[in-house]
Amino acid sequence: MKRLLLTVLACASLCACTKDLEKRVDSLEKRVDELEAKVNENADGISKLAAAAAKAVTITSVETLADGYTIHFSDGTTATIKNGVDGHSPVVGVKEEAGVLYWTVDGEFLLQDGAKIPLTGEDGKTPQFKIEDGKWMVSFDGKTWTDVPVTGKVEPKLVMTETDTEYVFTLGETVIRIVKDKVLYIKVEAEENSVYPGRDFVLKYTLFGGDATTHVVVESLEFETVVDEKAATVTAKIPGTFVKGYLLIKAVRNSDSRYSAQYVSLSRDVYGSHGGTIVISEDGYVNW
Numbered sequence: 001m002k003r004l005l006l007t008v009l010a011c012a013s014l015c016a017c018t019k020d021l022e023k024r025v026d027s028l029e030k031r032v033d034e035l036e037a038k039v040n041e042n043a044d045g046i047s048k049l050a051a052a053a054a055k056a057v058t059i060t061s062v063e064t065l066a067d068g069y070t071i072h073f074s075d076g077t078t079a080t081i082k083n084g085v086d087g088h089s090p091v092v093g094v095k096e097e098a099g100v101l102y103w104t105v106d107g108e109f110l111l112q113d114g115a116k117i118p119l120t121g122e123d124g125k126t127p128q129f130k131i132e133d134g135k136w137m138v139s140f141d142g143k144t145w146t147d148v149p150v151t152g153k154v155e156p157k158l159v160m161t162e163t164d165t166e167y168v169f170t171l172g173e174t175v176i177r178i179v180k181d182k183v184l185y186i187k188v189e190a191e192e193n194s195v196y197p198g199r200d201f202v203l204k205y206t207l208f209g210g211d212a213t214t215h216v217v218v219e220s221l222e223f224e225t226v227v228d229e230k231a232a233t234v235t236a237k238i239p240g241t242f243v244k245g246y247l248l249i250k251a252v253r254n255s256d257s258r259y260s261a262q263y264v265s266l267s268r269d270v271y272g273s274h275g276g277t278i279v280i281s282e283d284g285y286v287n288w
Contacts, residue, residue, distance in 0.1 A: 035089050038082055039129045039136075042171075043092045043103075045071075047126045048079035049169060049176045050094060050101055050119045058181035059167050068158050071167075074181045081171065083157050090129065090136055090150050093174030094119055103127060105138075106151045107173045112140055184209040185260040186216070186251040188234075195266050197242040203234045203264065205249060213254035220247045223266075236266075243268050 052059075052073050063070040068082030094101045095109065101119045103110040110117055110127065117140065118124050125140045129148065137145040159170040169176045187206045195201045207214060216234070218225040222245025223236040234249055244267035252259040 036130050039089050039092060042081050043127050043129065045079040045081035046092060046094060046171070046174065046176070047119055048073075048077065049081070049178065052079075052178055053176060054120050057178075059178045060181040062160065062162075062167060069160055069169075071178075081158055081169065090148055091171065092127070092129075093171050094176070095173060104173070105148055108151075110138065110148075112146075182209050182256075182258075184214070184251060184253050184258045186249065186262055188249055188262045188264060195238055195242075197238055197268070198240040199238055201236045201238050201266070203236070203247070203249070205232050205234060205251075205262075207232070207251055209253070209258075210251065211253060211255055214251055215254070216249065216251050218247055218249050220245060223247065238266075242266075 049071065058074040059071055060074050061072045063072065065082065068080065070078055070080045072078050090105045093104045093107070095104045102116040103119060117127070128139045128142055130137055130145070132145070136148040136150050138148045139145045161168045166177050166179050185208050187208070189204050191202045191204055205216065216227050216229060218227060218234055220236070223238065225247065226235045234247065236247055246266065247264040248261055249264060250259055250261040
């Protein structure tokens, strides 16, 4: 009876240890997966940042995360870069040499067959990382994997600074600068509540994000118009036979070919022949 009891207790203890071991393994695998995902996400994010800088894509906004940033670009794409873990994960970055950006790990050039790997251009590649047998490994084709020494010498904290014109991202020795997106839009307001046939009708406009190259033009099939950029006004000459018509008031920034427009609709009041109704589209506030 004692032997049977001891056997049952031993089996129960073994089962408990096995379950505890399984939990530890599952926890370790989850942590490894999270580390791999973070390092690969950073590599992808850095690649997108470098590509954005090379293509003159601008940043529209930056979302602050608990451990990094998500960057939103003017072409509609996003990139996420997060802080690493001290001494445990490779700090992926880039370093410039002779005008070319090359991949680095912990501040040292990442090599493939003894050659540095560029980020962009015809030979540009984005590395993939994984942990195998307790070691970090890298691949550029998803098939061939080589060891990556993790020195822990580079501080893995991501730092972002912001100026009036750009965002600066620093991760270890990697510094990437991206120009801010400068929104342009025009807001139009009527100085009078009514429009009358045979009289001039004046609209006042306000520009946001304009520079020295920005100009305002008006398109209309029904009205002759005059733009006074100093006074920031548009004057429409309303004919005596006026029934209805429109004005498309556009601001064009020649420095980067951005423009914004607002549509103004004018129509004669159905209750009389002396006044008219003004409709200014709010949709014109967006940047086209």
